[in-house]
Amino acid sequence: MAAGAIVTLKTAVTSLILGICVGICGAIAKQSASSATRILADLYTTIIRGVPELLIILILYFGGTVALTAMAGRYVEVNAFASGVFALTMVFGGYATEVFRAAIGAVPCGQLEAARALGLRDALIWRLVIFPQMWRYAIPGLGNLWLTLLKDTALVSVVGLDDLMRKTTVAAGVTHDPLTFYSAAALIYLLFTSISIIGLNLLEHRASRGIRIVS
Numbered sequence: 633m634a635a636g637a638i639v640t641l642k643t644a645v646t647s648l649i650l651g652i653c654v655g656i657c658g659a660i661a662k663q664s665a666s667s668a669t670r671i672l673a674d675l676y677t678t679i680i681r682g683v684p685e686l687l688i689i690l691i692l693y694f695g696g697t698v699a700l701t702a703m704a705g706r707y708v709e710v711n712a713f714a715s716g717v718f719a720l721t722m723v724f725g726g727y728a729t730e731v732f733r734a735a736i737g738a739v740p741c742g743q744l745e746a747a748r749a750l751g752l753r754d755a756l757i758w759r760l761v762i763f764p765q766m767w768r769y770a771i772p773g774l775g776n777l778w779l780t781l782l783k784d785t786a787l788v789s790v791v792g793l794d795d796l797m798r799k800t801t802v803a804a805g806v807t808h809d810p811l812t813f814y815s816a817a818a819l820i821y822l823l824f825t826s827i828s829i830i831g832l833n834l835l836e837h838r839a840s841r842g843i844r845i846v847s
Contacts, residue, residue, distance in 0.1 A: 633813070636799030637820055640785045643713065643795060647720035647785075648778060654721060655728025662733050673729065680726025686787050689719040693791040716788035716795075724781050731773035735766040768839040775832040779825055786821075796820060 661673035680688070693715040700708040739762055747757045789798035800817040804810035 633796060633799050633803060633816065633820070636794060636796040639713070639794055640782075640796040641824070643716055643720065643785050643788060643793065644778075644782050646717050647724055647781060650717070650721040651724030651728055651777075651781070652774070654725025655732050658725060658729030659732035659736055662729065663736070677726050677729050680723055685719075685723050685784050686790065688723055689716065689787055689791060692719045692722070712788070712791050712793040715791055716785075716793045720781060720784060720788065723784065724777055727777050727780075728774060731770050731777065732766065734773070735769035736762055738769040739765045768836075771832065771836050771839055775828075775835075778828060778832070782824055782828065783821065 658673050658676060661669045662677075664670055664673075693710055693712075696710040696715055696718075697708065700710060743761055743765075744757060747761050752760070785795055786797040789795050789801070792798075796817055800813045804813040807813070
C-alpha cells in the first residue's frame with residue numbers, strides 16, 4: 633500500500649501542475665478577443681463539467697488506445713499512468729479555468745487602467761499586475777479542486793494504474809480482510825487531505841500578507 637500511496641501522490645501532483653497550466657490557458661482563452669477561441673474554451677469547460685470524471689478517464693484511455701493502434705498499425709495500449717494523469721489534468725484544468733477566470737475578473741479595473749495609462753504592454757500587465765494578485769483570489773478555489781483531485785485519483789485504478797486504491801483492493805482480496813485494508817486506505821487519504829488543508833491555510837495566509845481586511 634505504501635507503493636500505491638506514492639503512485640497516488642505522483643499522479644495527483646503531476647495532474648495539479650499540468651492542470652494549473654491548462655486552467656490559466658483556458659481562462660486567458662475565455663477572455664480572448666477571438667470569438668472562436670472563446671467558443672472552444674466554453675466547449676471545453678462545458679464538457680468537463682457535464683461528464684462524470686470516471687467516463688472522461690475511460691474515454692481518454694480507450695480513445696487513446698484506439699488512436700495509437702490506428703497510427704501504429706498494431707495494438708498499442710496506452711500507459712496507465714500517462715492516461716490517468718492526462719485525464720485528471722483535463723478534469724482539473726476545466727474547473728481551474730473557471731476559478732482563474734473569476735480570479736482575474738476580481739482584480740480591480742482601476743489597476744489595469746493605471747497600468748495601461750503608464751504605457752505597459754499587455755504582457756507586462758499580466759506579469760506585473762494580474763498574475764501576482766489573482767493568486768490570492770484563486771487559492772481557495774484551487775484548494776478545493778486539489779482536495780477533489782486527490783480523491784479522484786482513486787478512479788484511475790479502473791485503467792490498471794497501481795495506485796493506493798488498486799493496491800488496497802488487491803490486498804483485501806488476497807487476505808479476505810477488506811474492512812482492515814479499506815479502513816487503512818481511508819486513513820491514508822485523510823492524512824493526505826489533512827496535510828493539504830494545513831498547507832493551503834499557510835498559502836492563503838502568505839498570499840494575504842499586506843492586505844488589510846475590513847470587517
